[in-house]
Structure formats: structure tokens, C-alpha cells
Amino acid sequence: MFMSISTTGTAESPATDLGFLLHKHPGKVQRFGTSHGEAHVFYPEAGDELCTAALLLDIDPIALVRRGRGKGRGGSPDFALAQYVNDRPYAVSSLLAVALRTVFRSAMKGVCEARPGLAERPRPLRIALPAVPANGSGEGGGPAMVARLFEPLGWQVEAVAIPLDEEFPEWGESRYVRVELSCAAVRLADALQQLYVLLPVLDGAKHYWVAPDEVDKLLAAGEGWLADHPERALIARRYLSRRWSLTRTAMERLELARLAEADDREVEEIDNAVDDTDGSEPGAAHPAGAEPAEPAGPTEETAPGAAPKQPPLAEQRRTAILAALREVGAARVADLGCGQGELIGALLKDARITEVLGVDVSARALAAAARKLRLERMPERQAARVKLVQGALTYTDARLKGFDAAVLCEVIEHLDVPRLPALEYAVLGAARPSAVVVTTPNAEYNVRWESLPAGHVRHADHRFEWDRAQFRAWAERVARTYGYTVVIRPVGPEDPEVGPPTQLALFRVGTPAEPTVPTAGSTVSTDPEAAGGGTVAAGTTAPARTTPEGGEPR
Structure with missing residues (x-):
């Protein structure tokens, strides 16, 4: 299982700053233990103009099987020999997402003590994922799903379906996609958080049991982008392995975040x-700071003997x-x-x-x-x-x-x-x-x-x-x-x-x-x-009365 992250640099900001951001020295090959194998970080190229960091995850299939399977586990095909013949050691999945959080924990948090402020600076990034399972399960998989998930976040997506067998193209395409993501300016922390969420979403399964605390993980990693993502329902559903109770909780909390963040007006304007x-007339009908006009008709000032105001x-x-x-x-x-x-x-x-x-x-x-x-x-x-x-x-x-x-x-x-x-x-x-x-x-x-x-x-x-x-x-x-x-x-x-x-x-x-x-x-x-036929959008001049075209709100 393999992925790479590349960036370009200038004289003022060399590409090798990627090493500071990832907290991994470009001149070393580093190894980290994971629950299902080993992770290796190395740099195929490290120069001032171009720097590439690679993460290679060596999965131990025996360890994966010994940890057992249940709902939300494994993600390998459901057939008799699945524990012996599956794609988990090779295809990008939740195993890689967990490795990202383990190996690049500080980078995901946006922390760079060696170069304060560097983590907050957007930079060009290119991410390569050679084999990504994108099984739609009736939700539209393949390259189209990759684009639906990443393009709204500002990524340029190059996704190509991998054939079942290159020598026999008539067999059709597999469920795996070769993906390259590029963005002219993005924080590395944001990119890693998005990968952490969206890689398991593309796979549609996880190698561990999906517990209620996964909702907190989803919302923490999705802070600042998930609430406004047009596919947030799909993301929540697949990230949480289609567990309806958890998905519903996540969507409720996302809706709260979206509505609250969208309301950036002064508190006095929020009060309905x-x-x-x-x-007399509500404040929206006259310029800010102007006195509203009194309603038409007699008033205390204009009609002698009028009733109290x-x-x-x-x-x-x-x-x-x-x-x-x-x-x-x-x-x-x-x-x-x-x-x-x-x-x-x-x-x-x-x-x-x-x-x-x-x-x-x-x-x-x-x-x-x-x-x-x-x-x-x-x-x-x-x-x-x-x-x-x-x-x-x-x-x-x-x-x-x-x-x-x-x-x-x-x-x-x-x-x-x-x-x-x-x-x-x-x-x-x-x-x-x-x-x-x-x-x-x-x-x-x-x-x-x-x-x-x-x-x-x-x-x-x-x-x-x-x-x-x-x-x-x-x-x-x-x-x-x-x-x-x-x-x-x-x-x-x-x-x-x-x-x-x-x-x-x-x-x-x-x-x-x-x-x-x-x-x-x-x-x-x-x-x-x-009912509902006389709706008027705010700020329009459409008539407020019922029209023949009106209908009940549904």
C-alpha cells in the first residue's frame, strides 16, 4: 500500500520544507510499527524545486486476520477464502488512513515547532494514490466518485479506472482507480485531514469496528470543510459503515455547524x-440607521382624539x-x-x-x-x-x-x-x-x-x-x-x-x-x-399572494 506527497518550491520557500512539515528528515528512511504491520517513510526526491515524500505500508495479512472481523471490519470480499485472498495489503483503505494519523500526527494537527508559521502557509501539493478502491455499492463509484469527493474541496482530480487485466481489456474495469490530486495552494494539515476521512469513504469499509466515537473523529477531521461539502451525507454514511444511528447523529451535528457558521451577522440580527x-416597519425595509416609517393611517400625532399608541x-x-x-x-x-x-x-x-x-x-x-x-x-x-x-x-x-x-x-x-x-x-x-x-x-x-x-x-x-x-x-x-x-x-x-x-x-x-x-x-x-404557494424569496419583488402555480411545501 503506497502513497506519495509532492510539492514544489522557490528560493524563499524551498520544497524541502516538506520535511519540516511532516517532521520526517528527507535524508533518512524511517520505519514505524502499526497494529497490522509496518509503515516506512522515505523521500524518492528531495530538492529545493521538487520534494516528494512517500509512505509505504507493509500489511501483515496474518495479523489482519487474527484481529478478527465484524461489521465495519476488513472490507475484503465476503467469500470463503477472503481471509487468504484479499486486497488489504495493496489497496488504499482505512489502514492507510490510520497510518497517516499515526505517522504524521503533528502534521495533521498543523504543528511545526521548528518553523513556526510554516504549517499555516498554503503551498502547492500533488498526491499520488496508485490503487484506490472506489466501489459505489449503488452510490456511483469509480473515477466519478473520486471527483465528487475531492473537487468541491479545490483539488484537481485525475482518476483513471484500472482494468481487470491489461492484456484482456474486454474483461472490463476493476473497482480500483489510479488517483492523482493536485492543488495550487493548500495547507498540508488540511490535505491530510481530508485524506484521513475520504480514503475510507472511497473504500466503503473499515478494518475495525465502527463505534460511536467515530462520529467525533469524523467531525474533528472534517472541521472547516465537511459541513459545507455537497456530498456530506454520502461521506458520513460511508465513513460510518452505513450505521444509521451514527450517521444520523453525525448529520445532526454537521447541520448545527453549517447553520451556525453560515450566520455571521450581529447577534441583534439573529433574533428572528x-x-x-x-x-411599525421592520428594520429590513429601510436603510441601516434610518428611522422606520409609521404605518399608513391615523396615528396619535395625526389624529386628534386617537386611542393611545x-x-x-x-x-x-x-x-x-x-x-x-x-x-x-x-x-x-x-x-x-x-x-x-x-x-x-x-x-x-x-x-x-x-x-x-x-x-x-x-x-x-x-x-x-x-x-x-x-x-x-x-x-x-x-x-x-x-x-x-x-x-x-x-x-x-x-x-x-x-x-x-x-x-x-x-x-x-x-x-x-x-x-x-x-x-x-x-x-x-x-x-x-x-x-x-x-x-x-x-x-x-x-x-x-x-x-x-x-x-x-x-x-x-x-x-x-x-x-x-x-x-x-x-x-x-x-x-x-x-x-x-x-x-x-x-x-x-x-x-x-x-x-x-x-x-x-x-x-x-x-x-x-x-x-x-x-x-x-x-x-x-x-x-x-x-398552502405554501405564496412564498417570496427574501429581497425579491415577487407577489406575496397565492398564485395558481403555488403548491404545498414538501
Whole structure:
């Protein structure tokens, strides 16, 4: 089993710096013991312009057999003589990946004490792997799989299938591929980490039992690149030997990392865009730092004798949510998409609420919530009532089970429409609290924001905004699907033409539905197939009303 790593150099950075990076002297042949044989490191060429380091792994087939086989072991063909006739001593596999970690441990960590800073400097690399098994097992193997795995990481891939027998080409191609990877600028540590993960993925098997700690190894080696890889599901599945429970855990943690890292905005912008302070127009509709325009119509300043000014819309939402929770008698509440904890603070003021779980995908938002709630200074009995955890609402989570009520306050519009069914199942299907409170903007009311362009959504992060008929159709479909009843209520001042600025759905298990009255001007069918048709991408000028082409989010 053999691989080589080559780099070119300049007068300022000679190629022989590779020896410092690998912590292996170019003038020596070094030998290392492994659990299944010996590893040899040597340099076929070592000059200022070109330097090549080779790793030769000499596998002892007897030692491999003596260690036994089980699920996730060996990876050799499953036939009677497999322990005597197999490719493990020759084909690149998890054996080489483990040898990389053993022999080049410091290089994989990006440590170079002899030349501080050298490990952080990208340099040209070329990696040669003469015989790589790339068995697709129905997932598209061969050279195409090599390209799918390495090209998104910036590698130029030369992959050629090796024939079963060069003298008899009509026999076809084998499952082995000759691979050369090249990159103009990459950190050696990154390259080794990627090889450590992707070589077993190509092989599709491991020589040792795949235990739960393999998830931690995968995520540690994949830090910084795996969460955004387009084939991350394939990588996790094959790296973990198709053990579904481990794969699911890995994907949940990768999703958390991807969503949290993608959100590089200020914490104040993460809070689901629900904390507008003046009840008028959300901040996304006007330039940063500008004062939002007041809604059209009479105001305290323009209409003599007008009613007192309404409290901020965010406060009205919280008041409506608290009223719904009191109505259902909820004592244990999960705030899903809690942001900076505004609702949690209000919940803790109610002595009837004995436990609050705040969940958000953003670690920054949770840290801001902890500061805002002053958890560190909170009395012990009060602090015991609240817990903040990181989680993705599109995945089932055992921590969400057993609550009297769950709240999705201005959350659903931040999800892409195709992901809504996953959230529906995770919350109402799997967690299944006794009650669920959902609030979301009413798209019809947007015309009352004078400075909001027609067809625009209220916040740049909103993936869609529904009118009253669309929201009702969605809520009724979800209630039927998961065995809930639902009532729709207005939140905020109700305009006779376009309704309230916010709409609330209260889902309850095992209670008769309250009579509902069609909203003014709503002629759209409440059939679930109509829900979701009025989605509007953030920043577009598409109409917010239902169109004939619209369909249910799936």
C-alpha cells in the first residue's frame, strides 16, 4: 500500500520544507510499527524545486486476520477464502488512513515547532494514490466518485479506472482507480485531514469496528470543510459503515455547524427579526440607521382624539403567546428558535411556568440570551427553571419531548419552504407537546408599511411570508396530519381590509376546535394543497399572494 506527497518550491520557500512539515528528515528512511504491520517513510526526491515524500505500508495479512472481523471490519470480499485472498495489503483503505494519523500526527494537527508559521502557509501539493478502491455499492463509484469527493474541496482530480487485466481489456474495469490530486495552494494539515476521512469513504469499509466515537473523529477531521461539502451525507454514511444511528447523529451535528457558521451577522440580527421596538416597519425595509416609517393611517400625532399608541408589535406578540399558554395551562414550555431570549424572560416572570427550554441553532444567539437573562447572576431556584441548548428544529430531538407546550415565535418564515415538513414532523410529530403556538407575519398587512416596497418581505432573512388564507390552510393541514386541532387568532391591531400584522395558530391535542370565521377578502381554498404557494424569496419583488402555480411545501 503506497502513497506519495509532492510539492514544489522557490528560493524563499524551498520544497524541502516538506520535511519540516511532516517532521520526517528527507535524508533518512524511517520505519514505524502499526497494529497490522509496518509503515516506512522515505523521500524518492528531495530538492529545493521538487520534494516528494512517500509512505509505504507493509500489511501483515496474518495479523489482519487474527484481529478478527465484524461489521465495519476488513472490507475484503465476503467469500470463503477472503481471509487468504484479499486486497488489504495493496489497496488504499482505512489502514492507510490510520497510518497517516499515526505517522504524521503533528502534521495533521498543523504543528511545526521548528518553523513556526510554516504549517499555516498554503503551498502547492500533488498526491499520488496508485490503487484506490472506489466501489459505489449503488452510490456511483469509480473515477466519478473520486471527483465528487475531492473537487468541491479545490483539488484537481485525475482518476483513471484500472482494468481487470491489461492484456484482456474486454474483461472490463476493476473497482480500483489510479488517483492523482493536485492543488495550487493548500495547507498540508488540511490535505491530510481530508485524506484521513475520504480514503475510507472511497473504500466503503473499515478494518475495525465502527463505534460511536467515530462520529467525533469524523467531525474533528472534517472541521472547516465537511459541513459545507455537497456530498456530506454520502461521506458520513460511508465513513460510518452505513450505521444509521451514527450517521444520523453525525448529520445532526454537521447541520448545527453549517447553520451556525453560515450566520455571521450581529447577534441583534439573529433574533428572528421579532424584536422591532416601535411596532411599525421592520428594520429590513429601510436603510441601516434610518428611522422606520409609521404605518399608513391615523396615528396619535395625526389624529386628534386617537386611542393611545399601541405597544411595540414584539410585545403584543409575547402577550398573545403568554395568553395562549395560560389558556392551555402549560407549566413546561419549550421556546423553539429562542434567539436572545426575549420570550424566555417573559415566561420566567410567570410563576405558573415551572420549566423553560430555549432552543436555537445559533450559539451566538444562545450566548446573548444567557447574558440578557443574566443567568450567572440569577438566583439558583430561578436559574433551575431555564435551560438553553443548541439544536436544529428540522431534526427530531429527544430533549424536546415531554413539554406541555412549544412556541415557534416568528420562526417558520426563516426556513426554506422545502424544509417545513421536517420541522412539522420534528415538533408536532416526534416531540408532540400538548400544545404548540406558532406566530408568523401576515403578508397582506405589508401594504401598510409605507417604506416597504410592494412584494418585499419584512426582513432580509425571511424565506417567505404568508397571507391569512395561506397560513390557515397550512395550519389546518398540519393539524389534520398530526392529530391536533387548531385555531387562528390575530395579533396586533386588526385592519378591516388586510387584517392584523401578525397571525397566531394555537394547536392543541384532544380538544374540540373553536369555530373559525373566514378572513375578510380571503377566497383562497383552505385545502392543504394551497398552502405554501405564496412564498417570496427574501429581497425579491415577487407577489406575496397565492398564485395558481403555488403548491404545498414538501
